[in-house]
Amino acid sequence: EVKLVESGGGSAQPGGSLRLSCAASGFTFSSHAMSWVRQAPGKGLDWLSSITPSSGNTYFADSVRGRITISRDNSKNTLYLQIDNLRAEDTAVYYCAKDLGSCSDNSCQFLGFDYWGQGTLVTVSS
Amino acid sequence: SYELTQPHSVSVSPGQTASITCSGDDLENKYASWYQQKPGQSPVLVIYQDTKRPSGIPARFSGDNFGNTATLTISGTQAMDEATYFCQAWHNSWVFGGGTQLTVL
Numbered sequence: 001e002v003k004l005v006e007s008g009g010g011s012a013q014p015g016g017s018l019r020l021s022c023a024a025s026g027f028t029f030s031s032h033a034m035s036w037v038r039q040a041p042g043k044g045l046d047w048l049s050s051i052t053p054s055s056g057n058t059y060f061a062d063s064v065r066g067r068i069t070i071s072r073d074n075s076k077n078t079l080y081l082q083i084d085n086l087r088a089e090d091t092a093v094y095y096c097a098k099d100l101g102s103c104s105d106n107s108c109q110f111l112g113f114d115y116w117g118q119g120t121l122v123t124v125s126s
Numbered sequence: 127s128y129e130l131t132q133p134h135s136v137s138v139s140p141g142q143t144a145s146i147t148c149s150g151d152d153l154e155n156k157y158a159s160w161y162q163q164k165p166g167q168s169p170v171l172v173i174y175q176d177t178k179r180p181s182g183i184p185a186r187f188s189g190d191n192f193g194n195t196a197t198l199t200i201s202g203t204q205a206m207d208e209a210t211y212f213c214q215a216w217h218n219s220w221v222f223g224g225g226t227q228l229t230v231l
Contacts, residue, residue, distance in 0.1 A: 035220065045161070045169065045212050047220035059219050062127060095168060100180075110216040112159030112174040119168060 002026035002115045004096050009120030016086050016124075022079040022096030022117055030054075030074040033099040033108045036081045038092040039119075046092070049081065050099070056106035086124045093119040130213050130223035137229045144200040146226045148213030151194065158196035159214040160189060162207075163225075169212065173198060205230050 008020040022034070035050040049070040050059045058070055069082040079096050097113035130150045138144035148158060158176050161169035171180050173189035176196065186201045196215075200207055208230045213223040 037220075037222075044225040045163075045214075045222040047214075047222060050220065061219065100171075100174065110220070111157060112171055112214060113161075113169070114171050114174070114180055116168040116170075 004115055004117035006096055006117040006120035009122045011123045012086050014086055014124055014126055017084045018122060020081040020094055020120060024077045029077040033103060034079045035097045037095045037097055040092040052106045052108050053103050054106055088124050090124050093121050095119045128217040128221050130215060130221055132213060132223040132226045135227045137231060138203045140230055141202055144203045144228055146198045146211050148196040148223050149194060153194045153196055154191055156215045158191050160198045161212045162209045164209045203230055
């Protein structure tokens with residue numbers, strides 16, 4: 001059974017930083033691109049970043065480029081997201097997601113997210 | 127930046143067919159995916175590569191992608207299908223549509 005479990009959310013002050021983790025199990029983590037998506041309260045889905053299996057390629061939304069870092073540790077089957085210089089508008093549920101496409105030599109066929117975690121809530125407030 | 131446009135809401139009677147559209151420049155030359163999200167739950171993939179259903183998704187869900195518009199069709203809509211539906215496409219990065227609230231009444 002595929003499982004994605006996010007952690008690391010909570011309350012943070014504006015200007016601070018948070019590091020989110022996503023523990024994966026039930027599939028070959030090192031073979032799939034992974035992504036982070038957030039959803040502000042009552043709003044739509046907001047893709048943030050994706051990373052290819054060997055971390056050779058990373059992709060970022062323009063809205064957060066320069067403030068976030070995506071990384072992965074394939075030996076620990078874990079995906080990470082570091083968010084710096086937190087703002088009130090970063091308040092959201094943060095999901096990690098597995099891409100169902102296949103990858104070869106760091107070139108991936110991005111086909112969509114077949115598994116999502118349950119999400120971790122980040123609240124930014126002074 | 128690339129945008130995907132969805133109607134804010136769609137209503138359908140139980141047993142009827144619901145169609146939700148997603149429009150974007152050159153969308154017909156990209157793959158569209160669709161997600162269902164119910165309140166308090168994580169999104170669920172219902173269609174990928176325009177027309178394919180993941181295992182476990184009922185056959186009443188179908189998709190197509192022609193003329194820069196991808197369409198999610200739910201045939202014989204059931205009350206349990208009431209949810210928000212998001213389209214998605216890859217354009218050098220992932221892009222989501224704004225979401226469509228499907229009401230079954």
